Amino acid sequence: MNLRKYITLTRAGMMESLHFRTSAFVTILGNMIYLVIIYYLWKAIYASTGTGIVNGMTFEATMIYLVLATALFYFMEMYLVWNMGRDIQSGGIVLKLIRPMSFKKYMFFSCSGSFVMSFFMTFVPTALIVYFVTNGAIYLGSNLLFFIISVIFGLLINFYVDFFVGTICLYTESVWGINIMKEVVVLLLSGASIPLAFFPESLRNVVMVLPFQAIYNTPLNLLIRHNLNNFDRITMIGIQLFWVVILSIITSLFWKKAVRQITVNGG
Amino acid sequence: MEKIITLNDVTKEFKVLNRKEGLRGSIKDLFSRDYNIVRAVCNISMEVSRGEIVGYLGPNGAGKSTTIKMMTGVLEPTSGEILVNGMVPYIKRTQNAQNIGVVFGQRSQLWWALPVIESFNILKDIYQVSDRNYSDMMELYTSLVDIEDILHKPVRQLSLGQRTLSDILAAFLHNPSTVFLDEPTIGLDVSMKGKIRKLVKALNKEKNTTVILTTHDMGDVDALCRRIVIIDKGSLLYDNDIENLKGFFGSYRTVKVRLGREAEELTKENLKRLANELQQKLLDTHPEVNSLTAISNESWIDVLVHEDEIDIMKVVNSIQEHYKIYDLKLEEISTESVIRKIYEGEMQ
Numbered sequence: 001m002n003l004r005k006y007i008t009l010t011r012a013g014m015m016e017s018l019h020f021r022t023s024a025f026v027t028i029l030g031n032m033i034y035l036v037i038i039y040y041l042w043k044a045i046y047a048s049t050g051t052g053i054v055n056g057m058t059f060e061a062t063m064i065y066l067v068l069a070t071a072l073f074y075f076m077e078m079y080l081v082w083n084m085g086r087d088i089q090s091g092g093i094v095l096k097l098i099r100p101m102s103f104k105k106y107m108f109f110s111c112s113g114s115f116v117m118s119f120f121m122t123f124v125p126t127a128l129i130v131y132f133v134t135n136g137a138i139y140l141g142s143n144l145l146f147f148i149i150s151v152i153f154g155l156l157i158n159f160y161v162d163f164f165v166g167t168i169c170l171y172t173e174s175v176w177g178i179n180i181m182k183e184v185v186v187l188l189l190s191g192a193s194i195p196l197a198f199f200p201e202s203l204r205n206v207v208m209v210l211p212f213q214a215i216y217n218t219p220l221n222l223l224i225r226h227n228l229n230n231f232d233r234i235t236m237i238g239i240q241l242f243w244v245v246i247l248s249i250i251t252s253l254f255w256k257k258a259v260r261q262i263t264v265n266g267g
Numbered sequence: 268m269e270k271i272i273t274l275n276d277v278t279k280e281f282k283v284l285n286r287k288e289g290l291r292g293s294i295k296d297l298f299s300r301d302y303n304i305v306r307a308v309c310n311i312s313m314e315v316s317r318g319e320i321v322g323y324l325g326p327n328g329a330g331k332s333t334t335i336k337m338m339t340g341v342l343e344p345t346s347g348e349i350l351v352n353g354m355v356p357y358i359k360r361t362q363n364a365q366n367i368g369v370v371f372g373q374r375s376q377l378w379w380a381l382p383v384i385e386s387f388n389i390l391k392d393i394y395q396v397s398d399r400n401y402s403d404m405m406e407l408y409t410s411l412v413d414i415e416d417i418l419h420k421p422v423r424q425l426s427l428g429q430r431t432l433s434d435i436l437a438a439f440l441h442n443p444s445t446v447f448l449d450e451p452t453i454g455l456d457v458s459m460k461g462k463i464r465k466l467v468k469a470l471n472k473e474k475n476t477t478v479i480l481t482t483h484d485m486g487d488v489d490a491l492c493r494r495i496v497i498i499d500k501g502s503l504l505y506d507n508d509i510e511n512l513k514g515f516f517g518s519y520r521t522v523k524v525r526l527g528r529e530a531e532e533l534t535k536e537n538l539k540r541l542a543n544e545l546q547q548k549l550l551d552t553h554p555e556v557n558s559l560t561a562i563s564n565e566s567w568i569d570v571l572v573h574e575d576e577i578d579i580m581k582v583v584n585s586i587q588e589h590y591k592i593y594d595l596k597l598e599e600i601s602t603e604s605v606i607r608k609i610y611e612g613e614m615q
Contacts, residue, residue, distance in 0.1 A: 008392035012378055012385070019380040019421075095376045097341045100364040100394060171297055177290035260343055261282070 005101065006109040013113015024121060031074055031122065038066050055197045062195060064130055064137050064224060069192045069216050071126035072151075075118045076158050076215070078111040081182060084166030085175025093262070104255060108159055115155060127223075143222055146233045150219040153240035158215045160247035161186060167251070170258040191217035211243040271445055271477045272315040272338060277347035279308040279333055279501075307333040309501035310347070317444070320471055320478040322492035322509075326610050330501040331481045335447050338479070339369055352444055365394065368438030368476075372450035375434055377422045383433045384418040387440060394441035401440075408436055411469050412462065428459035435463065439470050445477040446470075452484050464490040485603040497609055504609055509602060516600045516608060520579055522570040524586060525594040538563040545570070545586065552585050553577055567596075571604050 017024065046052070046059045057065070084107070087093035099106050131138045165182045169175050187193045190212040196204055207213050218236050222228070228236075282302040287295055308330040315321055325331050336342040337349055340356030340363045349356055356363040369376070377386040391401050408414055414436070417429050425433065431451060438446050448467065452460045468491055471478050480491060488495060488509070495512070497505040505512060526541065533541070545568060546561035553559075556577050561570045572582050579597070586592060 002395060004392050005395060008389050012381065012389050015385065016378065016380045092374055094336065094339075094341050094371070095369075095374060097360070098339050098364050098367070098369050098376075100361050102361060168297075172293045174290070174293045177293065262342065 006105065009106070009109035010112040010116065013110055014117050015113070017114045017117040024118075027074060028122060031070060034070060035067055038070075039063065042066070055195075057195060057197050060134065060137070061224075064134060065195050065220060066193075067126060067130055068220055068223065069195075071123045072154075072216055072220065073187075073192050075115065075123040076155055078114065078159070078162065080107065080111060080159065080162035081166045081169070081179045082175060083107075084163075085169040085179065088169050088262075089173060089175070097259075103259070104163060104251065107163065111159070138224055139226065142230075143228075143233075146237065147219055147223040150222050150237055150240060153237065153244050154215045154219045156244045157211055157240065157247060158186075160244070160251050161211065161215075163251045164247070164254060167255050167258045170262055186212055186215070189213065190215045191220075211247060214240045214243050269317040270314050271317050271319075271352060272313075272479075273348075273350045274311055274313050274334075274338075275348040277308060277311045277334075277337065277344045277349055278306065279330075279337060279342060280345045281305045281307055307501055308337070308344075308498075311498065311501075311503050312347075313496055313503070313506055315445075315477055315479065317477055318471070318475040319494060320467075320480060320491050322488040322495040323479055323481045323498075324483075324488070324495055324606060325481075325498040325504075327483075329499045331498065332449060334498070335369075335449055335479065335481065339367060339447060340364065365441070366444050368441070368443040368446040370431070370434045370438045370446070370448045370451050372431060372448075372453040375422060375430055377430070377433060377437060379423050380421060382419050382421050383414075383425070386422065386433070386437060387418075390437055390440050396441050400442065404440055404442065407470075407473060412436075412466055428455050428462075431455060431459075432463060432466070435466060435470075439474070439476065442474055443476065445479065448478060448480045448482075450482055451480070452482060452487055460484070460486060467491060485601070485606060488606075489602050497606070499610060509605075512605055512609075513600055513602070516605050518574045519600040519604070519608075520572055520574060521598040521600060521604065522572060522579060522582060522586075523564075523567045523596040523598060524570065524590075524592055525567055526586075526590040527593055533566070535563070538566070538568070542568045545590070548589050549582065549585055552588075553581070569601075569604070571600065 042059065042062055046054060046062075052058060054062075084093075087096065096103055096106055127138065161182070165178060168178060172178060189207050189210055191207075192215075196207060196213060196217050199207060218240055222233060222236060281304070283305050285301045285303065286292065311334065323331055323334070333342065337344050338351055338356060340351075340358075340360035343357040351363055352366045354363050377383065378389065381389075387405075390396075396404075412432060414432070417425065417433060420429075422430060422433070435448070435451060438448075451467075452463055455463065464487060467478060467480075470476060471491075478491070480487065482488065493508055493510075495505065495507075495509055496503065526545075542561045542563040546559065549559055549561065549570070550556065556573075558573045558576065559571065559582070561568055563569075570582060570586070572579050583592075583595070
């Protein structure tokens with residue numbers, strides 16, 4: 001595999017996101033507003049319970065988790081379902097199918113440029129702020145290495161989930177409803193909007209055997225939980241790897257089957 | 268001659284779902300078996316040799332784009348066999364992609380936000396073009412067209428003509444054996460069309476690239492193609508030289524007339540109306556004639572006459588009875604009229 005062929009797409013994506021600076025700033029602003037809202041929401045929740053700890057998490061721990069989850073969400077969001085759906089509807093997908101590489105790789109590397117940009121533009125600054133404001137709630141050590149590996153796996157799982165849902169659009173040719181459904185399911189079941197500790201036991205048991213929690217919950221826990229030993233960490237990453245492999249196979253098979261019934265709209 | 272493309276009895280059918288409405292409908296459609304079968308391409312066979320420029324013609328919806336998409340490997344034929352460079356395109360799609368270039372006149376394959384030169388650099392890496400071949404190609408490009416001021420502009424700021432030009436250059440960049448041009452001159456002005464024809468011709472000659480061209484502009488065909496393939500409703504109607512086709516319609520001639528001194532100032536609509544009026548009058552005076560047509564063409568009116576049906580002088584006389592003829596020319600049948608005749612089903 002000639003890497004250059006793929007990295008050039010990453011580079012193109014980075015240049016493209018730099019061209020849309022304004023959109024990056026608006027995203028950061030929206031992110032801030034969202035954080036203010038969840039701050040007051042969770043403050044009210046904690047105030048109503050009267051105790052400092054809910055489900056084993058302090059207010060501070062919950063906030064750190066949610067702030068980082070939001071940052072991670074904006075970093076991983078690639079609008080892939082939306083883009084694939086639009087390409088399928090407009091017929092523009094044909095231009096991506098005539099490239100000398102698999103469609104999945106083409107899409108992944110086309111998205112990858114914006115990952116790199118938003119990792120440095122949104123996630124790193126947020127993590128630094130959290131680090132300084134909380135006086136070291138994120139500790140610096142081997143956990144950072146695990147976190148980085150885990151983020152890459154989380155990213156791949158998120159990509160595969162999106163790719164799978166995007167492939168469904170080849171059959172339905174309608175994007176909007178399916179995309180909204182996916183967003184809700186992923187945000188809830190991945191622990192991005194509510195920490196998994198708050199889920200009822202039975203639901204949490206279900207969530208833990210689904211791939212979604214490996215997108216946000218795993219990397220975040222590796223970053224901020226202090227009480228993990230290396231065995232726990234390797235197990236968590238092993239589970240992610242399992243999902244990466246399984247989803248990679250499933251999406252490839254599904255795409256292969258789906259692409260045969262493509263019609264390519266518009267002349 | 269080395270065969271680059273072979274189509275053998277190719278048929279493409281689409282299953283079109285009878286759709287239901289709404290999100291619930293969409294989900295139901297996932298499991299629905301309620302299909303109509305549409306046959307877009309029907310038992311087409313042809314061969315194309317290395318270095319040929321083939322005009323692939325047909326009215327809208329004839330199945331041209333579908334055929335091209337099958338040759339590029341995007342669509343899988345329902346039956347029949349396609350070989351491009353000795354490969355079955357839809358099975359070896361990515362390898363086939365390495366050897367073909369594609370331009371869709373209505374879509375750009377360039378990176379919208381980036382300068383053209385960046386798109387070229389990206390394509391260079393994707394197709395793994397060596398530095399040497401790349402700079403040779405760029406040198407050839409600069410010698411053929413004036414691209415210096417286009418190269419550093421973002422694609423979204425280009426005019427349609429400049430964008431199409433860049434798209435064509437992008438398609439030839441990795442020196443593919445075959446380039447598919449799907450309506451490359453659509454929506455372009457006369458001078459840009461001329462430039463693009465010149466460019467395609469030069470690249471075809473220089474690199475011996477096979478070109479499959481679909482178009483509705485007979486100017487493209489006259490400038491570029493010796494051989495044309497015509498399909499309609501998915502079936503092959505004609506596959507041979509243009510000259511041969513004109514021979515088939517040898518008994519047709521065009522009388523070009525300008526009526527009245529003011530012809531130059533007539534608006535397009537008025538000229539069109541005048542042509543219709545003339546056609547009606549001629550058909551009324553000669554009821555034995557079936558195939559006579561009059562259409563406006565720039566400042567002229569072209570009257571197409573089938574000489575087996577009526578003597579050409581009779582037609583000129585009749586025109587003179589109704590109008591004052593300011594200028595008159597006799598011509599062989601034009602490619603445009605030939606194609607029109609075929610679309611209208613007068614071949615059989």
